[in-house]
Amino acid sequence: MQLNRILTNFVVTEDGISKIHQLLSHLVKDVDAQAAMLVEKSGQMIATDGDVQGLDTQAIASLVSGAFASTRAVARLIGETEFQAMFQQGDQASIFMYALGTNDILVVIFNDVSKTGLVKVQAQQTAMALSNEIANMQAPNKG
Secondary structure, three states: OEEOOOOOOOOOOHHHHHHHHHHHHHHHHHHOOOEEEEEOOOOOEEEEEEOOOOOOHHHHHHHHHHHHHHHHHHHHHOOOOOOOEEEEEOOOOEEEEEEOOOOOEEEEEEOOHHHHHHHHHHHHHHHHHHHHHHHHHHOOOOO
């Protein structure tokens, strides 16, 4: 797993790093994904897990962030605040993106399109857990 300790909107703790890694790793294994990524709303990569060899993860992070920004505008045109999830299907690989409550984005790259439903359900559960972990890092040691 890679983690960008500098370009995040929260204080990264060792415990937080461990929990984020564990959540992404479980997601990759549970849905047999190629990779999972946590992207900051600004387009910066926060963390990755899985096989990212040969992937331009920084470009993916920037483009995913931009895609969410443009679909937010489309959502508003049809009376929605935003779309929480996006799915793109290709011949060899597919990508599922899910906006966390923190406005960060969970990205899952997978190859078996028959697992789309499983990816969606597991990504939503992982997104909730990641949102909780990020919230804990944004408000450390209150007390």
